[in-house]
Amino acid sequence: MSPLFPALAARSTRPALQFGDRTLSHAELAAVAGALATRIAGAPRVAVWATPTLGTAVGVVAALLAGVPVVPVNPKTGERELTHIVTDSSPALVLAERGAELPPVLAALTRLDTVTDIAPDAVPLPAEPSPQAPALIVYTSGTTGPPKGVVLPRRAVTATLDALADAWQWTEADVLVHGLPLFHVHGLILGILGPLRRGGSVRHLGRFSTDGVARELSSGATMLFGVPTMYHRIAEALADDSALAKALTGARLLVSGSAALPVRDHERIAAATGRRVIERYGMTETLMNTSVRADGEPRAGTVGVPLAGVELRLVDETGAPITAYDSETVGEIQLRGPNLFTEYLNRPDATEAAFDDGWFRTGDMAVRDPDGYVRIVGRKATDLIKSGGYKIGAGEIENVLLEHPGVREAAVTGEPDEDLGERIVAWIVPAQADAPPSAEELAAHVGAQLASHKRPRTVRYLDALPRNDMGKIMKRALHG
Structure with missing residues (x-):
């Protein structure tokens, strides 16, 4: 063996x-x-x-x-x-x-x-x-x-x-x-285990810093792994840090994961370095499922195509497979393959509930582009908003909000509404605390980029969004 x-x-x-x-x-x-x-x-x-x-x-x-x-x-x-x-x-x-x-x-x-x-x-x-x-x-x-x-x-x-x-x-x-x-x-x-299996090497910074990234990429490192919070800090620093821009330009591969990287940060990094960050999609239970390939198109807002050996399908609310690759039809991602876990320890009930006839239920909602690229629109429990008869993914609204110059951070959730079923709520950390963009301005901004039913009906302003150790926004805490 x-x-x-x-x-x-x-x-x-x-x-x-x-x-x-x-x-x-x-x-x-x-x-x-x-x-x-x-x-x-x-x-x-x-x-x-x-x-x-x-x-x-x-x-x-x-x-x-x-x-x-x-x-x-x-x-x-x-x-x-x-x-x-x-x-x-x-x-x-x-x-x-x-x-x-x-x-x-x-x-x-x-x-x-x-x-x-x-x-x-x-x-x-x-x-x-x-x-x-x-x-x-x-x-x-x-x-x-x-x-x-x-x-x-x-x-x-x-x-x-x-x-x-x-x-x-x-x-x-x-x-x-x-x-x-x-x-x-x-x-x-x-x-850690990835470089060891390949026979290459890893340089761990101990604690992330843009100076550390620049130093290591300038002295022989070829790849960078990070989460969106790290790449956001890189994007913010690039305007005044020519050494960082040069170091990133020389990298072979920049990889982001654990949550979606906002399109605005994609574009800022690409404009300053000529290099595109690629994204991948995985879970604790499945390890990695999809990725933009090094020899593929680094398309912002997508997590690429299924990895070798991974079977991926989208299903509707009845569990029926969705065959349309139309960039619009939202379904839950289900997976099969050798990358999956075997069980939840001491939880046979949870293990059984996690599978549908051999397919793992991820709880992640996505659409597929005509060429098979996967676009995550959010979690079934917190990011799929049913408003006015439409199924709306929070992720695409968040990306558009982040393109507004007055928005530093954004999260989108749904909350009960007597008329719509659910209304779209935007949680905003403004770029300038003393001059936040108005709710009307943000709704118009989203309406100009997406369908009108995807506009936020309510806007709430925060000093910071609640995040876990991996930088993921904890949306349940927003309504707590």
């Missing part, structure tokens, strides 16, 4: 991981992670205190080498949620960067420090587990109840990373830079 990390098995001397001034080659990583793997082999599960450090990456790799399922733990998780995760997953050990202070619920577990000193003797790496064996248990954000543990098998990790290698022409020559958290799919699986 082929190894998850071929370059580790081959003891490649190429750089693998860089966090600040701490660097490990693939051979060195094989040595330190291999030594740790022998100490945790046989454990049912291990938790990893997922700080943005080299020790976190070593701990995750060690557990994967040992065939022990990894539970990455967000260091910002509150006590109640953390207690639920630990109780639900029952890890036998906790791995943490040396010196990291753990909260009481984790401190009660047996702890192993993920030391990164080079082991004097390279131990043989364990045999590769079955592709169906669980690799990670990643907890959802818990927006509709206690977080659920998503059990991701090894075949889901390899299928996604290999499909992205095809879509992005990702090779061992690539050097990735990012500053994403290491407790979730984007930063950990794509951002």
Whole structure:
């Protein structure tokens, strides 16, 4: 069976991981992670205190080498949620960067420090587990109840990373830079395990900064991963930062994910650098599903086409497949493929409810362009607005609002209306707090770009939109 990390098995001397001034080659990583793997082999599960450090990456790799399922733990998780995760997953050990202070619920577990000193003797790496064996248990954000543990098998990790290698022409020559958290799919699986599987390298910034991005892209990095909040900061900085513009111009690939990147930021980055940011679409339960390809058209506002091995369909409210690729007909995305999870840990009821005759119900609503490109219009629960007999996706209205010069941030929701069923509500963070654009002005702006029934009927002004650690807007908090 082929190894998850071929370059580790081959003891490649190429750089693998860089966090600040701490660097490990693939051979060195094989040595330190291999030594740790022998100490945790046989454990049912291990938790990893997922700080943005080299020790976190070593701990995750060690557990994967040992065939022990990894539970990455967000260091910002509150006590109640953390207690639920630990109780639900029952890890036998906790791995943490040396010196990291753990909260009481984790401190009660047996702890192993993920030391990164080079082991004097390279131990043989364990045999590769079955592709169906669980690799990670990643907890959802818990927006509709206690977080659920998503059990991701090894075949889901390899299928996604290999499909992205095809879509992005990702090779061992690539050097990735990012500053994403290491407790979730984007930063950990794509951002750390992806370069390791390819035999390339990753330079983690520890904490995102435009200076860090410019520095690394100017000194050999070829790819950048980020979320919309990061790219927005880049777009804001470009006007006054020629070094950043030059660095981005030289990058091979700029990738955004976790939420939609506003068209305005797409255009500002493209105008300043000549480079287009591409977007991809994934979920904790499915890893990656679609992407704009490196050799395809980087069309703003879309998440590209299904990745190799991924089956994607849209269905209407009755569950019937939608065959129209007309850029207008909205349906829920359902998926099949080797990239999917196997179950929600200890939740057979939720696992069964998540599938429709073998198709995973994503809850994401989308349309498809005539050439198959997918455009996400929002979540079924919070972003599909039924107003005046129309089904309206919040995402396209948000993009138009963000094109208004008086709008810094925007979110769109629906709320009950006796006449329309639901009315469209725009939540606006104005560019100038003392001179916000009027509700009438914003409605006219949207009406000039979209159909009149998509105009916001109510506008509410905020100082900032509520966001989670990945930069996603928490719309349920808006109505709280």
